[in-house]
Amino acid sequence: MKNGYVHHVEAPLEQLIERWRTSDETERRELFTSLSSEKRIALIGALPQTDQEDIIASLTDESMKLLLAEMAPDDLVDLMQGVSTETRRSVWHNLSEETRKETLFLLRFDEDDAAGIMTPRYLAVRSEATVAQAIRFIRAGAEQVETIYYVYVVDAVQRLLGVLSLRALLTAPDETRVADIMHRDIISVHEETDQEEVARILETNDFLALPVVGSTGKLLGIVTFDDVIDVIRDEHTEDVYKMGAMDGVVQPYLSTSIIGLVRKRIPWLVLLLILGTVTTNVLHHYESIIVGAAFLFIFMPVITQTGGNSGGQSSTLMIRGLATGEIHLHDFRLVLARELLVGLLLGVATGIVIMARSLLLPPGLAPLQALAIGISLVLVVLFSNIIGAVAPLIISKLGFDPTVMSAPLMATVIDVCGITIYFETAKLLLGF
Amino acid sequence: MKNGYVHHVEAPLEQLIERWRTSDETERRELFTSLSSEKRIALIGALPQTDQEDIIASLTDESMKLLLAEMAPDDLVDLMQGVSTETRRSVWHNLSEETRKETLFLLRFDEDDAAGIMTPRYLAVRSEATVAQAIRFIRAGAEQVETIYYVYVVDAVQRLLGVLSLRALLTAPDETRVADIMHRDIISVHEETDQEEVARILETNDFLALPVVGSTGKLLGIVTFDDVIDVIRDEHTEDVYKMGAMDGVVQPYLSTSIIGLVRKRIPWLVLLLILGTVTTNVLHHYESIIVGAAFLFIFMPVITQTGGNSGGQSSTLMIRGLATGEIHLHDFRLVLARELLVGLLLGVATGIVIMARSLLLPPGLAPLQALAIGISLVLVVLFSNIIGAVAPLIISKLGFDPTVMSAPLMATVIDVCGITIYFETAKLLLGF
DSSP: OOOOOOOOSSSOOOHHHHHHHOOOHHHHHHHHHHHHHHHHHHHHHHOHHHHHHHHHHHSOOOHHHHHHHOOOHHHHHHHHHHSHHHHHHHHTTTHHHHHHHHHHHHTSSSSTBGGGGSSSSSOOEETOHHHHHHHHHHHHGGGGSSSSSEEEEETTTTTTEEEEHHHHHHSSOOOHHHHHHOOOOOOOOOOTTTTTHHHHHHHHTTTEEEEOTTTTTTTTEEEHHHHHHHHHHHHHHHHHHHHTSOOOOOGGGGGSSSHHHHHHHHHOOOOOOHTTTTOOEEEEEEHHEEEEEHHHHHHOOOOOOOOHHHHHHHHHHHHHHHHHHHHHHGHHHHHHHHHHHHHHHHHHHHHHHHHHHHHHTTTTHHHHHHHHHHHHHHHHHHHHHHHHHHHHHHHEEEEEEEGSSOOOHHHHHHHHHHHHHHHHHHHHTTTO | SSBBBBBSSSSOOOHHHHHHHOOOOOHHHHHHSSOHHHHHHHHHHHHHHHHHHHHHSOOOOHHHHHHHHHHHHHHHHHHHSSSSHHHHHHHHSSSSSSHHHHHHHTTSSSSTTTSOOOBOOOOOOOOOHHHHHHHHHHHHGGSSSSSEEEEEOOOOOEEEEEEEEHHHHTTTTTBHHHHHHSSSOOEEEESSHHHSHHHHHHHHHHHHHEEEOOSSSSSEEEEEEHHHHHHHHHHHEEEEEEEEHHHHHHOOGGGGGGGHHHHHHHHHHHHHHHHHHHHHHHHHHHHHTTTTTTHHHHHHHHHHHHHEEEEEEEEEEEEHHHHTTOOOGGGGHHHHHHHHHHHHHHHHHHHHHHHHHHHHHHTTOOHHHHHHHHHHHHHHHHHHHHHHHHHHHHHHHHHSSSSOOHHHHHHHHHHHHHHHHHHHHHHHTTTT
């Protein structure tokens, strides 16, 4: 068994999800009833919204109470934001008084902010406490909180002063004061910090959790690494959608309606179509030379396509480099110099290929014609490569998301410019 | 202060990296010397390979020993695999006997496997121990291990029997036996499990760490969540590169040589160019009708471009859906039905736009000509959309990575088919 799990008694979550997907309604109910409450919560969290709602709606008040009591408050809020008003009402009805308070508190914040993914269940001790007191406190409170791996230190009005790792606490002598061993050098995020920024901070520092504070410095909650992994995955999906020239909103494909899919795709498709019709005007301008030089027309698609591909490659490298923080705006000149050189090499290589092809295969061009086609491809690739590299940097500099400079938009822009470069080069070299 | 950090005493890692990037050699040396050893390790881990090597090479044996002693063994192995032979030798020279053994042990495994990202420093107790003994053991050993949040339970020959969360241990009475409170329902991965599979398992289950076992069930090490976040980021970069029609190998843009960049890009660029020249043959075939119908030629780029965009969108949705596990191969018919409908709606919408444009703006077509162009666009978009949706599923079914069906490859394939559909529709409707 080289792949997957080695040994386990209960089926792991992936297998459960797979079984769920291939089951009908009755089988699903049986499957769900057979699970431990821990697995039930994990399964609900992993299912699409419509399935979550089906499960919740099918539960008796008694089972729903048991289930809800064990859910993390931030997951509960996500669930409540996704279901219908009716289901939301019955969930609310089955929450404990305490959980209702937590839920109301969390619902105040924006879903995409740090506070929108935080949990209000964390461990905090006062700075005057001793290590022994803190350990006793943790042993008593550990079951109700989401992570016990960091213990936050606060003052009398709940302002964040420092943090203790559980490791530091366990390895310190009993009588030491918390204030003497806490890290004061603490990194926290503001309640309105964007969740993607939170993910980057947690990731760069390899933290398990980050504290979230309000404007007065008061500790509001913590964001844990598991929520951050979800943010990273969604961010990835969003980027991939945008790079495929679609609206970036993340929603599972199969639970998006046909109209939803059309809405996701049509704005970009029509925008690119309208931009693309500029090629019609450009070609209208060159229409007169077509009769004498039909070969230019039959080589045009491969020229613009190659330009688009080269521009798409360099824009992809820039977009990804900017997203990972590996390319910075002050690298502009360096990037330009590198891409000039790369573009020239790629242009010459593809130019030679197209020249060889146009000489050797039908319609078999004359040497000068083949040379004109080869040289225009060098110029188109060089131009596209630089536009592809520079456009995302400029867009980013202007404060917009460089991901909009997707390969399809790149290809459309390059179509217009590429056709012009192509015909002008041919006119110049062949004297039309 | 709405974004970023709220308060901290020492500069956080992001700011350090930024300062590093904008400093010259002398400033870098000063900056590095001024850091605590914790920050030094974090900074080294975040820098590109060439910078890592510069730092290591500039250290005295004394400082190198101090630095290496605090590095996690898995990070140390990554470092050693990246640097020159000379630097590797001096690193080796400054390792403690114990770390050398760990390093040799880890170097046996493939970089991309579970064992390649694991650390051999974990906590394991025998099942006969009591809670009090286990806690004492952890308090003593916590400083040397990477995570103390899970304690693994093993038998006399180091075979994995179960796991204890630190939380369970801290909340249990002192005299309880470890065997009575451990989870036997443990998920572990084999040493040769692919690292992306490891990431998915850890992520689905929200674990902090996963144990890695050999073929005999012996516990070899653990993979922690911070290494998994790195795997997820690299996997994302790899996907983005492949979707931009490039080689997927992840290497920072600025530390890749010009030749390295050309090598990354040229195979796909030339392959797509060669595929793309099929359009030349197709157009050669229609060359004779051009003289009488030049308008078909000037509308061709926008038609094929729109088809390529639509096919790129649907292939992007499929590739991402397959990657997140949200679309399965047995959804084939459902996907086909949905994309038929979506493609028809998108085709009709874009068909109306192009018809309106060709009637109203120069070169101002006759109604029948405009209708022919509109209808061909409907057919091209419908066809492209279905190919875009179906091709990744088929490729995945055949056991290949569907990410190769990138938008650029899609656009090239669609160029050839789209041109044929376009001219045949026009011939049929306009009677050439």
